[in-house]
Amino acid sequence: MKGMLHPAPARVDAGHGARALATENSFRTGILSVMLLACGLFLSGASEPASAAAIAPPAAAAPPDDGQWTMPAKNYASTRFSELSEINEGNVKNLQVAFTFSTGVNKGQEAAPLVVGNNMYIVTPFPNIVYALDLSRPGAPMKWKYEPNPEPAAQGVACCDVVNRGAAFANGRIFFNTLDGHTIALDANTGKPIWNTHIGNINIGETITMAPLVVKGKVLVGNSGGEMGVRGWVKALDAGDGHVVWTAYGTGPDKDVLIGPDFKPHYDMDRGTDLGVTTWPPEAWKIGGGNMWGWISYDPELNLIFHGTGNPGPWNPDLRPGDNKWTSGIFARDADTGAAKWFYQWSPHDLHDYDGINEQILLDMTWQGKPRRVLVRPERNGYLYILDRTTGEVLSATAYGPVNSSKGVDLKTGRLIANPDKRTGTGKVVRDICPTASGLKDWQPSAFSPRTGLLYIPHNNLCMDEEGVEVNYIAGTPYVGMNVRMIPGPGGNRGAFTAWDVSAAKPAWVLKENFPVWSGTVVTAGDVVFYGTMEGWFKAVSARTGDLLWQFKTSSGIIGQPITYRGPDGHQYVAILSGVGGWAGAIVSGDLDPRDATAALGFVNAMKDLKNATTAGGTLYVFRLP
Amino acid sequence: MRRALAMLLPLTLALVACQREERDTRPQSALGSGEQPTPVTTLEPGGQRPSPTDNKAASFEANAFHMSEGKRLFGWFNCSGCHANGGGGMGPALMDEKWIYGSSMESIHATIRDGRPNGMPSFGQKIPDDQIWELAAFVRALGGNAPSSAAPQRNDDMMVHPSENRLPDAATLGKSP
Numbered sequence: 001m002k003g004m005l006h007p008a009p010a011r012v013d014a015g016h017g018a019r020a021l022a023t024e025n026s027f028r029t030g031i032l033s034v035m036l037l038a039c040g041l042f043l044s045g046a047s048e049p050a051s052a053a054a055i056a057p058p059a060a061a062a063p064p065d066d067g068q069w070t071m072p073a074k075n076y077a078s079t080r081f082s083e084l085s086e087i088n089e090g091n092v093k094n095l096q097v098a099f100t101f102s103t104g105v106n107k108g109q110e111a112a113p114l115v116v117g118n119n120m121y122i123v124t125p126f127p128n129i130v131y132a133l134d135l136s137r138p139g140a141p142m143k144w145k146y147e148p149n150p151e152p153a154a155q156g157v158a159c160c161d162v163v164n165r166g167a168a169f170a171n172g173r174i175f176f177n178t179l180d181g182h183t184i185a186l187d188a189n190t191g192k193p194i195w196n197t198h199i200g201n202i203n204i205g206e207t208i209t210m211a212p213l214v215v216k217g218k219v220l221v222g223n224s225g226g227e228m229g230v231r232g233w234v235k236a237l238d239a240g241d242g243h244v245v246w247t248a249y250g251t252g253p254d255k256d257v258l259i260g261p262d263f264k265p266h267y268d269m270d271r272g273t274d275l276g277v278t279t280w281p282p283e284a285w286k287i288g289g290g291n292m293w294g295w296i297s298y299d300p301e302l303n304l305i306f307h308g309t310g311n312p313g314p315w316n317p318d319l320r321p322g323d324n325k326w327t328s329g330i331f332a333r334d335a336d337t338g339a340a341k342w343f344y345q346w347s348p349h350d351l352h353d354y355d356g357i358n359e360q361i362l363l364d365m366t367w368q369g370k371p372r373r374v375l376v377r378p379e380r381n382g383y384l385y386i387l388d389r390t391t392g393e394v395l396s397a398t399a400y401g402p403v404n405s406s407k408g409v410d411l412k413t414g415r416l417i418a419n420p421d422k423r424t425g426t427g428k429v430v431r432d433i434c435p436t437a438s439g440l441k442d443w444q445p446s447a448f449s450p451r452t453g454l455l456y457i458p459h460n461n462l463c464m465d466e467e468g469v470e471v472n473y474i475a476g477t478p479y480v481g482m483n484v485r486m487i488p489g490p491g492g493n494r495g496a497f498t499a500w501d502v503s504a505a506k507p508a509w510v511l512k513e514n515f516p517v518w519s520g521t522v523v524t525a526g527d528v529v530f531y532g533t534m535e536g537w538f539k540a541v542s543a544r545t546g547d548l549l550w551q552f553k554t555s556s557g558i559i560g561q562p563i564t565y566r567g568p569d570g571h572q573y574v575a576i577l578s579g580v581g582g583w584a585g586a587i588v589s590g591d592l593d594p595r596d597a598t599a600a601l602g603f604v605n606a607m608k609d610l611k612n613a614t615t616a617g618g619t620l621y622v623f624r625l626p
Numbered sequence: 627m628r629r630a631l632a633m634l635l636p637l638t639l640a641l642v643a644c645q646r647e648e649r650d651t652r653p654q655s656a657l658g659s660g661e662q663p664t665p666v667t668t669l670e671p672g673g674q675r676p677s678p679t680d681n682k683a684a685s686f687e688a689n690a691f692h693m694s695e696g697k698r699l700f701g702w703f704n705c706s707g708c709h710a711n712g713g714g715g716m717g718p719a720l721m722d723e724k725w726i727y728g729s730s731m732e733s734i735h736a737t738i739r740d741g742r743p744n745g746m747p748s749f750g751q752k753i754p755d756d757q758i759w760e761l762a763a764f765v766r767a768l769g770g771n772a773p774s775s776a777a778p779q780r781n782d783d784m785m786v787h788p789s790e791n792r793l794p795d796a797a798t799l800g801k802s803p
Contacts, residue, residue, distance in 0.1 A: 156708065156716060156745015227707070429784045467784040469701070476747060478707020478716065483784045586715065593722045595793065596713025598786045604713055 055365040055503055056450040057081075058373065060300040062362075067566030072112035072166040072211045072520075073445065074563075076298040077362040080447035080522050082564045086572035087625060088526030092540045093550045095623040098573060099140045101133060103618035107589050108581020110443070111166040112211070112520065112561035113620065114174070115575075116188060118568045119143060121174055122577065122620060126155055126162035128178045132191060136568040140622070144191030154180035157205045157476060159227040160583035160600070161590065165443070166211035166561065168219070170239060175219050177208035183221050183237055195242035199223075204475050205230045213296040214239055215305060215335050222292025226310040226355060227601070229479030232291035232327075234307055236338055246338040250290025250309045250326055252276045257326060258333065263340045266392040267414035269323065270343050279322040287473055288320065289313035290327035294357025294443055297375065302390060304332045304341060306375060308357040315353050315437070316468035316481030318425045323348040328356040330377070332392060342392035347381050347416055351424050352405055352466070353437035353482075354381040359445040361455065365503065367395055376502055378446055378457045380439030381416065383409060384500060398505045400498055401440045401461060402490050405433050424482070426468040434463040436486045438583055438603060442518070445561065449523040452543050454508050455500040456529050458517035460584075461489035462606050484602025494606060497521075497531055499546060509546040515610065518584045519576075520561030530574055532558025534585060535613045538576055538621065554578035556617025557585055557610070571624055579618035580610070589616050664736040666727045683731035686759040687766065690776040696764025697778045697790075699757055703749065711786040712768040717746060721768045721793065729771065734762040767791075 056062075057077035065083035074080045087095065103109065107125035114121040118136040123129070127150055132143040155162050158179055167176035173194060174186045181200020186193055199221065200206040205228025213220045218236040226232070232250030237243065249256040253274045254263075265271055272278070277285055291310035298305045312320055312327035329345035347354040360375040367374065367386070375389040382403035386395040397409035407417040422433045434440075441459035448455045464486045471481030488494045495513035500506070515534035523529045527543040534557035540550040557580030564574045581589030586600040587607045597605040668674060686692045700706055712721035727737050738758050741748030749758065767777040767790045777791035787793065 152744045154745065156747065158745075159716060465784065469783065471707075472702060472704065474704050474752070477704035479704075480707055483711075483786060485784065485786065590714060591719065591722075591724070592710075592715065593713040593719035596711045596719070596721060596787045598784075599710040599713025599719065600715045601710070604710075 055363055055453050057362055057448070058299060058301060058364050061298065068117070069113070069115045069563040069565050070169040071114070071213065072168070072561055073295060073297070073359065074522075076215070076300065078295060078297045078359050078445070079361060079450075080445060080520070081449050082522060082524045084524055084564055084566060084572045085526040087524065087528060087564070087574065089528060089542050089549060091625060092526070092528050094625055095540070095550055095552070095574070096626055097552075098622045098624040100622070101131070101140065101620040103129070103131070103577070103579065103620065105129065105618045106579065106616040107618070108161040108163045108585055109560045109577035109579030109618050110163040110582055111577060112563050113575045113577065114167055114169050115563065115565040116169045119188065120575070121167055121169070121188070123164050123167045123176045124618065125164050125581065126150060126158070126179045128164055128176070130167065130174060130176060130186060130191070132188070146186055146191045146193065148178050148182065148184055150178040150180035150182070151202060154202045154207055157202050157225070157228055158207045158209065159224065159478075161581040161586050163209050163582055165209060168212045168214050170214035173239065175212045175214060175239070177210065177212060177221055179207050179209065181206055181208055181223070183208070183212065183219060183242065185219075185239070185242060197237055197242040197244070199235055199237075199244065202476070204228070205477070208293075210293045213298065215298045218245060220296050220305065220307075222307070224291055224293040226289040226291045226313055227478050227480050228476070229287035229313045229473050230289065230291060231286060232289055232310055234292045234338070248331070248333065248338045248340070249276070250292065251280070251285035251288045257340060258338045259340045262334070263342070264391075265343045267344065269348065269413060269415060270325070270345060275323070275325040279325045281320060281322070284320050287313060287479060288324060288327065292357060294355070295359035295445060297360045297362050298335060299362055299373075299389065302373070303335045304389070305335050306330060306332050306360050306362075306389065308355070308360070310355040310357050311350050311353045314471050314479045314481040316424070316426060316471065317349060317351045318468055319471070319481060321349075324350065328354055330356060330360070330387075330392075332389065344387060344392045344394065344414060346379050346385070351418060351422070352433060354379075354439060356380065358441060358443065361446070361448045362389060363448065363502065376448070376455060378441050378455070378459070378500070380435070380441060381406060382435050382440040384455075384505070386502070396505055400457065400500055400507065401459060401496065402434045402463070403440065405435065424466045424468050426470065429465055429467040431465045432463050433466060434489055435460065436462040436464040437484055437601060438462065438486070438516070442583065444518050444559070445520045447521045447523040447529070448502070449527075449543055451525060451527060452499075453501060453503055454543065455502050456521050456523055456531075456543070457498045457500055458519055458521050458531050459496055459498065460516040461491065461493055461496050462486050462516065463489050464602060480601065483598050485597035486602045486606035488606060495533070497541075499543075511541065511546055515557075515607070515613070516584045518559040518582055522562045522564055524564055530562040530564070530576070532560065532562065532576055532578070534559065534580055534610060536578060536580075538562070538578070552621070552623070554621055555619050556580045557588070557614040559585055567624070573622055573624045575620065575622045577618070577620050580614050580616060585610065587611060588614060664728070664730075664732045666733070680732050680735070682759055683735070683762075686763045687731050688772050688776050689763065692760045692763045693767050693772060693776060694778050695757070696760035696762070696767075699753070699761050700764055703753060703761075705761070713787070720765050721770070721787075723769070729766070729769065731759070731762050731766065734765050735759060738762060
């Protein structure tokens with residue numbers, strides 16, 4: 001199952017866990033002193049010499065852990081690393097269920113729960129119900145719930161199950177998006193709506209599935225709809241009253257994309273006027289995708305936000321000759337004005353639905369002897385990129401799994417070298433393209449531990465056959481133009497969990513999974529990594545070796561994002577939503593028919609047996625030590 | 627006052643007399659309107675009555691030409707974008723035995739024409755009525771509900787599933803991909 005490819009780097013000193021505990025509120029001092037003692041014992045026993053190769057998130061983007069979980073990515077650097085260490089490699093095998101909660105919705109549960117003070121907040125897939133649970137009372141009873149009642153018709157224009165990737169907390173408010181295109185602010189204490197802004201139009205196929213990010217009093221939200229000919233955008237809404245402060249489109253003239261005098265892309269291919277128009281056939285940019293339904297990171301020192309852009313539409317590349325700017329790329333923007341600073345295109349003239357919206361982890365590291373501010377991106381096209389986040393320069397791009405759709409990245413021009421043998425087009429069937437449209441990795445976010453220097457990547461191992469077909473644009477209906485059928489990748493395991501040594505640019509270890517690993521992951525200062533499988537196993541593995549330490553079978557397949565927090569009793573908890581679905585699990589959550597290889601845009605062909613492995617569900621599981 | 631009323635009375639009577647029911651005493655059966663409501667349930671208070679049938683349904687159902695036209699339109703109007711080649715995606719599978727709104731020609735026709743609340747668009751303004759009937763005939767073929775002598779045969783394109791005239795039974799599916 002697992003191969004040790006590279007020795008794990010030494011762990012850093014034990015200071016982390018102790019510091020986190022020392023900042024704990026004093027009202028739980030009794031339990032706390034006992035805990036400090038226990039943790040102190042463990043940590044001093046386990047501590048090793050500090051590793052010299054410092055690689056860590058910038059402090060401003062990853063402040064000391066307060067034991068809460070206020071945004072899905074944990075912090076602005078998007079590390080999904082917790083400094084809590086009560087649960088560790090030694091005792092994680094004793095984890096047991098603290099409480100469970102049924103969301104009442106049997107669709108794909110991709111959201112990360114949030115924990116703020118004594119409350120936990122979860123947002124369900126459509127109909128996007130928000131629950132607040134009171135963690136200070138036995139069994140964590142419901143404190144309030146809010147039902148936004150989105151339009152049922154929105155379900156028909158959501159490309160890949162009716163998921164929601166979570167809410168965000170800031171200033172006493174919970175912010176979340178609904179499938180039918182609303183961003184809503186709730187009073188975190190009472191659940192009363194404060195504002196509700198309608199920004200997406202389902203009649204042109206627009207939906208919202210992403211988790212918002214709150215930066216400097218602005219709620220950042222992007223749209224979904226790359227399979228419906230929807231023009232992508234990111235909007236900044238005022239956190240106070242919900243009005244739209246700025247909108248940055250993913251295609252079109254420079255002024256719509258918020259490209260101005262400050263825009264300095266690193267590579268020639270991204271320089272020029274109105275490339276968002278001129279790299280398309282006439283008018284095609286208006287229905288060209290470039291949606292932003294994934295993750296945003298923020299660097300407070302540079303005052304930049306970083307976000308990707310989705311695939312160009314339609315999928316059939318013959319229908320849109322040109323580089324199709326600014327799709328399948330990444331923008332750095334001024335956090336206040338949205339003005340673009342730089343852009344880099346992962347997949348110019350994308351051939352295979354390689355959306356560029358995955359998470360970017362902000363790290364400071366030494367690169368070829370020099371300190372660099374980088375961002376690390378495990379990209380859908382199969383490469384793990386390290387970019388200089390001040391300029392957008394690609395420092396390295398290394399395949400982290402099987403890739404044959406391209407032959408690497410030209411570091412001089414920055415350009416992906418497409419493999420002509422795997423070029424799709426109208427009227428021909430191209431076989432065995434790896435990775436698939438769902439990518440070597442899709443939305444499922446990875447986690448980085450500064451203690452190991454490893455990035456923990458949940459991902460897929462799939463290949464596909466593609467055939468371009470003609471397609472008509474009819475607003476509000478799909479605009480894809482591609483028959484796709486997916487198959488398991490080399491080795492037959494359809495998923496993998498890879499620990500990637502960022503400095504060495506190679507894997508430390510790889511765990512094979514039967515189904516795609518469509519869940520997120522979290523890593524802790526206890527050197528434990530948590531993730532879930534589509535069969536429903538919730539697993540804890542060693543952050544250093546990948547050894548399986550503990551697993552628990554939940555009621556349905558897991559595609560959610562695990563989190564860990566310190567409860568009101570001072571103890572560490574781990575939470576995960578179980579409930580299969582998403583694009584990979586649509587065969588179960590949408591009850592699709594496996595006789596059609598192209599069902600769910602071809603994903604069903606690779607998941608024919610999922611219906612025998614799990615059933616739909618929607619349950620929160622929370623674990624703690626006895 | 628009374629005089630005025632007395633004069634109004636015959637006038638009203640005359641008007642009422644003008645509002646006679648208009649009806650076509652010899653409807654042409656082959657030109658059904660497709661406009662009659664189609665129930666989405668078989669539960670009917672007071673006992674089940676035969677559901678209304680449209681004469682058009684019979685002339686389109688199980689007709690090889692109409693089904694192959696329906697198959698072409700299924701791609702043309704992006705039905706395939708949401709329902710794939712019958713296995714489903716954004717919309718439900720159409721090739722299985724599970725029907726939310728009924729499997730009759732009339733029900734499927736009504737679904738396509740009027741839409742359905744959970745995301746099925748209404749195509750009544752986009753697709754001429756005859757073509758909606760052709761689509762309905764093809765949707766029935768997708769579900770294996772058309773005679774194999776008439777259902778569409780092999781695709782020229784990627785083999786997405788066995789052709790409609792020889793679809794395997796859902797129960798005999800292989801377990802692994």
